[in-house]
Structures are given as C-alpha cells and as structure tokens.
Amino acid sequence: GEQGSRGAEKKIANPKSLKPEDIGFRLGPRINAIGRIGNPQTVIELLTTDDMGVALERAMQCEQINASRQEMCQQIEQEAIAYVEAEFVTSLQQDRVLIVVQPNWHHGVIGIVASRLVERYGVPVFIGTYEDGEHIRGSARSIPEFHVFEALEYCHDLLGKYGGHKAAGGFSLPAENLQMVRSRLIEFANQCLEPQHLKPLLKIDTEVNLDQINQQLYQQLNALHPCGMDNPDPVFWTANVQVVEQKIVGKGHIKLTIAQTIDNQDYRIKAIAWRWGDYFRLPPRVDVAYKLRENYFNGNTTIELELVGARLPIQIQQFFASSPIQSSTTFEYNQRQYTCGFYKNGIEAELRIKNSEGKVLAMQPGHIIGLLGTNRQNAKEVDISQPQYDSIIQAALQALSVKS
Numbered sequence: 275g276e277q278g279s280r281g282a283e284k285k286i287a288n289p290k291s292l293k294p295e296d297i298g299f300r301l302g303p304r305i306n307a308i309g310r311i312g313n314p315q316t317v318i319e320l321l322t323t324d325d326m327g328v329a330l331e332r333a334m335q336c337e338q339i340n341a342s343r344q345e346m347c348q349q350i351e352q353e354a355i356a357y358v359e360a361e362f363v364t365s366l367q368q369d370r371v372l373i374v375v376q377p378n379w380h381h382g383v384i385g386i387v388a389s390r391l392v393e394r395y396g397v398p399v400f401i402g403t404y405e406d407g408e409h410i411r412g413s414a415r416s417i418p419e420f421h422v423f424e425a426l427e428y429c430h431d432l433l434g435k436y437g438g439h440k441a442a443g444g445f446s447l448p449a450e451n452l453q454m455v456r457s458r459l460i461e462f463a464n465q466c467l468e469p470q471h472l473k474p475l476l477k478i479d480t481e482v483n484l485d486q487i488n489q490q491l492y493q494q495l496n497a498l499h500p501c502g503m504d505n506p507d508p509v510f511w512t513a514n515v516q517v518v519e520q521k522i523v524g525k526g527h528i529k530l531t532i533a534q535t536i537d538n539q540d541y542r543i544k545a546i547a548w549r550w551g552d553y554f555r556l557p558p559r560v561d562v563a564y565k566l567r568e569n570y571f572n573g574n575t576t577i578e579l580e581l582v583g584a585r586l587p588i589q590i591q592q593f594f595a596s597s598p599i600q601s602s603t604t605f606e607y608n609q610r611q612y613t614c615g616f617y618k619n620g621i622e623a624e625l626r627i628k629n630s631e632g633k634v635l636a637m638q639p640g641h642i643i644g645l646l647g648t649n650r651q652n653a654k655e656v657d658i659s660q661p662q663y664d665s666i667i668q669a670a671l672q673a674l675s676v677k678s
Contacts, residue, residue, distance in 0.1 A: 294500040307340040310382035370463035379403035385413035414443045428462045476583045479508045484534040484541040511563040514587040526551030545579035558659030605673035614670035
C-alpha cells in the first residue's frame with residue numbers, strides 16, 4: 275500500500291526525486307535481503323499495509339536484516355579472497371575459472387560474494403558451501419564471454435539440481451564430485467575463454483574533462499533512464515587527474531576529491547569508490563572511469579562521480595615500460611634547473627629528479643610514497659601526491675616525453 279512505500283522511502287536521500295539507482299541500490303537490497311536470510315512475510319506486509327506504523331516497523335526490520343546481510347557478505351568475501359589468494363591465484367590464467375567452496379557460509383548471500391569475486395579477479399566464479407557433510411549448494415556469476423548455464427550443462431552428470439542463464443546460475447552437487455566438477459569447469463573455461471578475456475575491463479562511452487561535468491549534462495543523461503542490463507549507465511573517463519584528498523568511509527569505501535587543471539584553472543569534484551578499501555591509498559595521478567550521480571546533503575544538490583575503474587595514466591605506464599634505463603634530460607621548473615631520468619632499482623624502474631644541491635626525489639609507478647634525500651640510506655619518505663612534489667614530477671615527465 276501507499277504507507278508501505280512511504281515507510282520504505284525513509285532510506286532514500288531525497289524521496290521527492292526517486293531515481294532508478296534508489297530502487298536498485300537502496301530499496302532493492304533491503305527487500306532482497308529478506309528473501310535471502312529473513313522471512314518474506316515481512317516484505318509482503320511492508321508493501322501491502324495501509325498502516326504507517328506497521329510500514330515503519332517492517333521497514334526497520336528490513337533495515338536490520340540488510341545490515342546483517344552486509345556483515346555476512348563482508349565476512350564471507352574476506353574469507354573467500356584469503357582462500358583464493360592462498361590456493362588458486364597463481365593458476366588463474368591456466369584455470370580461467372574460480373571454484374570456491376568452504377563450509378559454514380550462508381547459501382543465501384554467496385551469490386553476492388560471487389559477483390564481487392568476478393569484479394576482483396575478472397573470471398567466472400562458482401561459489402558454494404556445504405549443506406551437510408554430503409552435499410554442496412552454490413551460485414555462479416560470470417563475465418560476458420562465458421555462458422554459465424552452458425557450463426552447468428557441461429557438468430550435468432556430476433550435478434544434482436542446476437539452473438540459470440548466461441550471466442548467473444545456481445547448482446547443487448554431491449560433495450564427493452567437487453574435484454571432478456572443478457576439472458570439468460576448467461576444461462569448459464579453456465574451450466571458450468582466451469587469456470585476454472581474464473581481466474576486469476570496462477566499456478567506456480566517451481572521454482570528458484571535469485569542466486564539462488555539470489547539472490545540465492546530468493539532466494540530459496536523466497532522459498536516458500531507467501538504466502539497467504540492456505541500457506547501462508553511461509561510463510565516462512578522464513585522463514591523468516590528481517587525487518587531492520582521499521579517505522576510507524563506511525565499510526571499506528574510498529571517498530576522494532580529484533582535480534584537473536584546464537587552461538590554468540583548477541577544477542575539482544568529489545567521488546566515491548565503493549568497496550575499494552583494499553586499494554587505499556590510490557596513486558597521486560590516475561586515469562579514472564566513472565558514472566555520474568546526484569548527491570543531496572543539507573538541502574544542496576551536487577554532481578559527484580561514482581568510480582568504476584582506475585589505472586595509472588597511460589603516459590606514465592608508457593614511460594616506465596618503454597623508456598631505456600639511464601635515459602635522462604634536464605629541465606627548468608620555478609626558475610631552477612633539474613636533471614631527471616629513469617633508472618633501474620632492483621627489478622623496478624624508477625623516476626629520479628635531482629636539483630642543483632644534489633638532493634634527489636625518487637618514485638616508482640603506482641606508489642604514493644617516494645624518497646627524498648642526497649642518498650638512499652638517509653632519504654626520508656614523502657607523500658608525492660602533495661602539490662609541491664606532484665607538480666615537479668609532472669614537469670619531469672613532460673621533459674622526458676619531449677626528449678623521447
């Protein structure tokens with residue numbers, strides 16, 4: 275009923291402007307959690323009651339159960355990652371599929387964890403848990419090049435029940451068949467997947483600069499809604515932005531501010547990276563891919579970025595990959611002379627910048643901490659994302675690119 279929908283809307287930042295992502299990522303999970311680990315009657319009463327008191331009570335129950343679901347997912351995900359890193363990560367390129375089965379996982383949430391493992395490792399994931407000592411129940415999630423249901427059919431003689439479609443599925447099997455199912459799925463994966471498929475790649479729609487992101491652009495995109503499986507949100511990318519602020523918020527999310535200088539003017543925008551806590555801190559310079567989101571806070575509406583991917587800027591990757599070791603040049607910055615070049619440090623290449631007093635700033639690609647000093651033994655660690663260091667690094671890379 276109407277009261278039930280209002281009770282559910284209490285978790286929406288701005289109920290007057292209900293967006294598809296509010297349904298998909300706020301209301302949806304709270305209702306979905308009940309079906310996974312709770313009593314479905316709670317949701318039925320929430321959506322059909324005309325009593326505001328009952329609606330609020332059922333909405334609060336949904337909220338509590340969803341919080342339990344989130345904790346459960348986080349714990350299982352951490353255990354699954356630890357297991358994969360210990361047992362399978364070195365053979366992923368050969369196996370081309372992950373089969374992860376452990377006891378004492380709740381079968382209602384392992385499908386969510388499977389999706390997160392696909393995001394992390396870029397391979398199809400079959401995840402399961404023991405129903406009792408003799409049976410395994412599981413879920414599967416996939417990448418575009420791998421058909422889950424066809425993979426399950428390939429193992430039909432080893433499974434109990436199974437079903438699904440191209441992107442996802444469910445299955446059960448006798449525990450004694452686990453190793454045979456694993457071998458069969460690896461065999462199937464090697465028939466349909468090439469090594470270049472096994473990488474979390476993003477489909478980018480277009481490149482934009484930060485000065486182009488505004489309310490007008492967002493409203494134009496709004497006309498494309500609702501977005502979903504066959505009408506995905508547009509994904510933009512911006513090259514070589516500076517990460518000027520970043521911190522962990524909530525349960526492993528990164529909240530950050532990125533900046534881009536265009537025609538000597540600084541443009542800044544806030545961003546959120548969901549479940550990127552393992553990658554904190556991000557390097558000082560990155561290429562970012564993102565979707566646009568509206569944020570409501572204290573009555574103000576702003577446009578923010580929801581990051582979906584990041585990488586070292588192409589120019590930096592290319593410099594470190596292709597520059598001959600010991601290549602060097604000189605450049606002027608703030609009316610002072612410097613020398614810079616790429617040098618071998620163990621197995622890594624590093625960029626070194628030296629001033630006229632012999633002080634050296636050394637950095638490696640992807641690292642946020644560099645070394646500053648007259649020799650490595652006495653050098654101090656510095657945060658190279660700070661403007662005074664980032665600016666001179668960019669000047670050095672520019673000088674080396676002109677030389678090459």
